[in-house]
Amino acid sequence: MAGQNKVIRHTKIMARLGFLLGSLGLHSEAYAVDKLKLHGLLDVQAVTVTGRDNSWLDGGPLGLRYGEGDNLIQFAQGGFDLSYTLAPTLKADVTALAYTSDQAEVTISEALLHYRPIPNSQWRQEYRVGVFHLPGALENRGPLWSSPYSITPSVINTWLGEEARVLGAETRWSLPGKFRQADYDVSLYGAIFGGNDTLGMMLTWRGWAQHDRIAGIGSRYPVADLPQLRDGALFEQQARRYQPIVEVDNRPGYYFGGDLILGKQFGRGRTLKLSYLYYDNQADPTVIKNGQYGWETKFHHLGAHWRLSNKTEVLAQALSGSTLMGKGLTSSVEADFWSAYTMLTHRLGAHRATLRWDRFEVEDLDETPEDSNHEHGHSWTLSYSLNWGKGFKTSLSRIHWESERQGRHYNPDQGHNIKTQQWQLSLRKYW
Amino acid sequence: MIFKRIKKRFGLSLFVATLLLNSDLSTAAATLTVSVKTADGSSLPNSQVSVVYLTGNGSDKMPSRHSSTPEMAQQNLQFSPYVKVVQRNVNVTFPNKDDVAHHVYSFSKNNAFELPLYFDQKIPSRAFSNTGQVSLGCNIHDWMLGFVLVVDTPLHAQFDSQVAIIDNIPSGTYTLHFWHPGMDRRENITKSIIITQNSQAQTIQLQYQVKHCPNHKPPRSSLMTPVTTKTKPLPIKELEIWLAKTK
Numbered sequence: 001m002a003g004q005n006k007v008i009r010h011t012k013i014m015a016r017l018g019f020l021l022g023s024l025g026l027h028s029e030a031y032a033v034d035k036l037k038l039h040g041l042l043d044v045q046a047v048t049v050t051g052r053d054n055s056w057l058d059g060g061p062l063g064l065r066y067g068e069g070d071n072l073i074q075f076a077q078g079g080f081d082l083s084y085t086l087a088p089t090l091k092a093d094v095t096a097l098a099y100t101s102d103q104a105e106v107t108i109s110e111a112l113l114h115y116r117p118i119p120n121s122q123w124r125q126e127y128r129v130g131v132f133h134l135p136g137a138l139e140n141r142g143p144l145w146s147s148p149y150s151i152t153p154s155v156i157n158t159w160l161g162e163e164a165r166v167l168g169a170e171t172r173w174s175l176p177g178k179f180r181q182a183d184y185d186v187s188l189y190g191a192i193f194g195g196n197d198t199l200g201m202m203l204t205w206r207g208w209a210q211h212d213r214i215a216g217i218g219s220r221y222p223v224a225d226l227p228q229l230r231d232g233a234l235f236e237q238q239a240r241r242y243q244p245i246v247e248v249d250n251r252p253g254y255y256f257g258g259d260l261i262l263g264k265q266f267g268r269g270r271t272l273k274l275s276y277l278y279y280d281n282q283a284d285p286t287v288i289k290n291g292q293y294g295w296e297t298k299f300h301h302l303g304a305h306w307r308l309s310n311k312t313e314v315l316a317q318a319l320s321g322s323t324l325m326g327k328g329l330t331s332s333v334e335a336d337f338w339s340a341y342t343m344l345t346h347r348l349g350a351h352r353a354t355l356r357w358d359r360f361e362v363e364d365l366d367e368t369p370e371d372s373n374h375e376h377g378h379s380w381t382l383s384y385s386l387n388w389g390k391g392f393k394t395s396l397s398r399i400h401w402e403s404e405r406q407g408r409h410y411n412p413d414q415g416h417n418i419k420t421q422q423w424q425l426s427l428r429k430y431w
Numbered sequence: 432m433i434f435k436r437i438k439k440r441f442g443l444s445l446f447v448a449t450l451l452l453n454s455d456l457s458t459a460a461a462t463l464t465v466s467v468k469t470a471d472g473s474s475l476p477n478s479q480v481s482v483v484y485l486t487g488n489g490s491d492k493m494p495s496r497h498s499s500t501p502e503m504a505q506q507n508l509q510f511s512p513y514v515k516v517v518q519r520n521v522n523v524t525f526p527n528k529d530d531v532a533h534h535v536y537s538f539s540k541n542n543a544f545e546l547p548l549y550f551d552q553k554i555p556s557r558a559f560s561n562t563g564q565v566s567l568g569c570n571i572h573d574w575m576l577g578f579v580l581v582v583d584t585p586l587h588a589q590f591d592s593q594v595a596i597i598d599n600i601p602s603g604t605y606t607l608h609f610w611h612p613g614m615d616r617r618e619n620i621t622k623s624i625i626i627t628q629n630s631q632a633q634t635i636q637l638q639y640q641v642k643h644c645p646n647h648k649p650p651r652s653s654l655m656t657p658v659t660t661k662t663k664p665l666p667i668k669e670l671e672i673w674l675a676k677t678k
Binding site: 088089116118119120121122124176177178179181264265 | 534536538543545547566568570573574576613645646647
């Protein structure tokens, strides 16, 4: 009898343990997971590229992720987003990403505390502290900052994903329309941050790019063999690796902005979101630390997301700014840059088609002939995706990339112009 | 034509209330039936969100007529019902019928409260001691919106399809109130009515300008799997992973 009780007790314990473990697992149900949430993403791609240029990730001049010599099958991305509810209004959130093949790395792209106190007036307050993305990337609304619209995001959001990340504190004050019978929501935000003093470096020396690699803490990317960075040249102190997310001058930067969302309350699925952001990393352009220069970069950013219906959306972003490095040093780099895109996307059940046109330009303002950073170009992206359900998604995308950069003449193997098509077939699993 | 277009654009409708009074001599009490039509004569969409109630004639001393404990549930990531009228000091329960936590709050004047993150283990309740509209939100799901209308009378009714019925009304002089979540909240829509044992059916026209109800349904993008309730537990995926569905 006692033995039987023991067996029952053990069975119960095992069942409870099983439930506990199960609820910590990926496909867990019910309430135990509610505090701890784990979302993940795996992306395997088949890739082909025309042209003979190497990707910038291989030290080449091509702004796309894959170039000549890359394998057909790529493990494009793996990652998870773990969030834990510390208190009813406080959540800790960590996103880790892994990449193999070119520049393999495992990195933390976001690690933050998110505090949302209970509103005691019509204003809702939110706070983020830690390492996080800038607000404003309209495409990157999916899990782990992925885009639901295309495999590779726009040129602007590629850049925000690879160079813009802050270690800071952000506050956001929103006035939702629902409580005051207004058909618009307003949201204002601002942040003070560090850790982003080299923003502008890759944009200037490498040029604009379009890929789906998201940088994280400690990410390092190869520096192409540019003559101005060689030993004995103007900027020989630059390390052989770009480090986009570092602090070099211990001076805080800031950004502020706002969103206006129209039509959310009384509309019939038609909304228009307008957003603005001003960013200034206030980096000291005379500082160099561990081979990384301070790039004093500021930009304005505008975004518009127009939902014409539940199925059709138009997105547009424009970004314009300037960067300065090395002022007062023997040589300096000064450049203006801008990029803009327009995107039309249509969803039909599980199918989605997206067409996007990107334009981009860097205008080199300093008069250093050995360091020409002029670039202009455009790209077309056509993407189709199908959701299989259960978190499986297949996408097919073609990017037509054209970029003209005078600095490419430094390398006798390269022409000024690059014109490339990149085809990607992606199989993603979300959970 | 232009006016119609403007009206449509701004979502304004004009409402006409028709009151029917029937006396029942045996109980010396009357039944009030109120119907509402829009200005163009069509029936009012989502009429269940409208409330009528009577004050005066000592109604604040009359006992509660709630047949069961009033409930303001959270279900399918919405408040259910969207509107609930309750008498002052009557307990309202807030059961969570979803598989995710909700954090219900209100900052409405004199009735502010908070029910921290909870699941179904316990069913919290609240009694509201001040009359007025209590706007409800959820700190986790920003789109969620609901209303508890606290009144100081048991003589209240919500519309059931096209009519609201208040019965067993003692004779006397009352003030009839009409409330709708889309109406201008600075406006007080009232009408004095006398109810006697031999009241006749009468039609009173009251004109209100009512906007559409603010949206309170989850955005499509928030749902990855069809939302189900406890009876068939399935994990409801929240905002962060909506993409895996057919967005």
